[in-house]
Amino acid sequence: MNFRYLLSILLISACGGGGSSGVMDYDSASLSTSTNTNFPCFPNCPLPTAVQNDATIKLINEGFNQPKSNPDQWAIFSTDIEQYYVNREDVIQNLLNTSFGGYMNYNYMVFNEDGPNEVNIPVMNRLIELKYNGWENGYSTEELKDVSSCLAGANPNGYEKDSAYEQHSTCMVWKSFLLYSHAANDPNYMPEDYEIEIQIVQHMQHEYFHHYQRAHALDRGLDYQSAPADDPNQSVNAPWWWIEGAAMSTEFWWIRSNWQNLNFLNKYNSQDINELITYETNRRNSSFWWFLQRIQSSGPYREHSGNINYELIDCSDWQLGPEHSDGYPEDGHNNNDCENQLAPFAPIHFMAHKSSWQIVLRDIPSKYYEYGFWGAVELYTGLNEEEFYLQFNETMRSTNWEDISMTYAPDGWNIPDESIDTHIDFYNIDYFNN
Numbered sequence: 001m002n003f004r005y006l007l008s009i010l011l012i013s014a015c016g017g018g019g020s021s022g023v024m025d026y027d028s029a030s031l032s033t034s035t036n037t038n039f040p041c042f043p044n045c046p047l048p049t050a051v052q053n054d055a056t057i058k059l060i061n062e063g064f065n066q067p068k069s070n071p072d073q074w075a076i077f078s079t080d081i082e083q084y085y086v087n088r089e090d091v092i093q094n095l096l097n098t099s100f101g102g103y104m105n106y107n108y109m110v111f112n113e114d115g116p117n118e119v120n121i122p123v124m125n126r127l128i129e130l131k132y133n134g135w136e137n138g139y140s141t142e143e144l145k146d147v148s149s150c151l152a153g154a155n156p157n158g159y160e161k162d163s164a165y166e167q168h169s170t171c172m173v174w175k176s177f178l179l180y181s182h183a184a185n186d187p188n189y190m191p192e193d194y195e196i197e198i199q200i201v202q203h204m205q206h207e208y209f210h211h212y213q214r215a216h217a218l219d220r221g222l223d224y225q226s227a228p229a230d231d232p233n234q235s236v237n238a239p240w241w242w243i244e245g246a247a248m249s250t251e252f253w254w255i256r257s258n259w260q261n262l263n264f265l266n267k268y269n270s271q272d273i274n275e276l277i278t279y280e281t282n283r284r285n286s287s288f289w290w291f292l293q294r295i296q297s298s299g300p301y302r303e304h305s306g307n308i309n310y311e312l313i314d315c316s317d318w319q320l321g322p323e324h325s326d327g328y329p330e331d332g333h334n335n336n337d338c339e340n341q342l343a344p345f346a347p348i349h350f351m352a353h354k355s356s357w358q359i360v361l362r363d364i365p366s367k368y369y370e371y372g373f374w375g376a377v378e379l380y381t382g383l384n385e386e387e388f389y390l391q392f393n394e395t396m397r398s399t400n401w402e403d404i405s406m407t408y409a410p411d412g413w414n415i416p417d418e419s420i421d422t423h424i425d426f427y428n429i430d431y432f433n434n
């Protein structure tokens with residue numbers, strides 16, 4: 001199996017016109033601090049860093065960061081896409097909303113990259129409404145291909161953080177991907193139908209999780225792309241390894257917990273599906289052993305199956321550090337560097353081990369608008385950025401990988417056996433509400 005991320009998070013830069021400050025109200029002192037003795041950071045807890053503005057108030061008032069049961073979301077398809085796929089999207093998205101909460105302003109769009117312009121008009125019209133990249137002169141199918149991205153975004157009322165501020169997440173998918181998933185771009189990869197469908201579920205879960213992550217950043221924006229460091233509304237600044245790592249950690253946990261409620265999967269052999277899920281879950285749950293090996297050994301690496309892998313690059317002595325807190329890896333999606341291969345995996349499990357999966361996936365997002373990403377981490381773990389990296393790097397070296405069994409992991413590292421919906425009450429997230 002080869003799950004590669006052809007579709008990755010890519011935010012339209014919100015830097016816009018250089019960010020003016022005329023309308024900002026620098027009043028962070030009025031933010032109530034919710035730090036109390038229950039937080040592990042007590043008594044030296046971080047201070048809020050949010051600067052509320054008219055956009056923040058507008059987003060809060062419309063419930064942008066609130067899980068809703070009936071949110072304004074859009075699913076738009078080219079006119080030649082069979083009803084089966086339209087229905088499938090609806091079933092998956094509804095179930096995602098049930099688990100993670102329904103967050104407004106999510107736009108999922110599928111266009112036929114080989115079709116005439118006419119079939120793609122519904123997608124083009126939605127993009128024009130959103131004033132998406134390149135909307136001014138309309139689109140052709142070719143132009144849709146050029147601007148397609150997932151996850152991207154749109155700000156139809158401009159980037160000014162004023163009372164009209166509106167933000168959307170957009171996921172544009174090619175029809176061939178919807179039908180064949182990763183096999184669309186790889187003639188040598190021939191998955192079974194059930195594997196394709198599970199990959200589509202995985203993809204939709206992953207991208208929607210990014211929307212949920214963004215919703216809780218409100219107008220600050222989630223990552224380095226959202227606002228420059230000298231902007232008073234500076235971004236929450238969540239590192240890419242956390243953004244991706246958190247989304248990926250929930251993929252098969254959510255699928256394992258929910259696939260039986262996806263009726264289009266009924267036609268497949270449930271044993272095949274369970275085996276796929278077990279394989280993916282086991283891979284995650286032997287990740288402590290695996291990443292210790294990657295970081296302690298120069299290779300070749302012993303895989304879970306017992307095979308020796310001579311292809312993997314040498315990642316011995318790799319360390320996670322502040323240089324990984326900002327942008328995506330230089331090498332983009334080539335995936336042939338240690339940052340790509342290690343950063344979105346081991347650190348998220350380490351963070352869960354230091355706190356809990358509920359803290360990693362729900363409570364940190366609930367607080368990062370107010371405190372920034374690292375402030376939220378410090379609230380819940382007592383570790384600031386430097387300490388977090390230090391402890392991670394120490395942990396990955398303090399146990400010899402050859403001394404443990406493949407399935408050994410410290411407490412809290414592995415994905416819990418419980419359903420994600422039982423384990424994490426996403427609906428009761430303590431969202432920022434001033």
Ligand SMILES: [Zn+2]
Pocket residue numbers: 007008009206210243244247
């Ligand atoms: Zn992603």
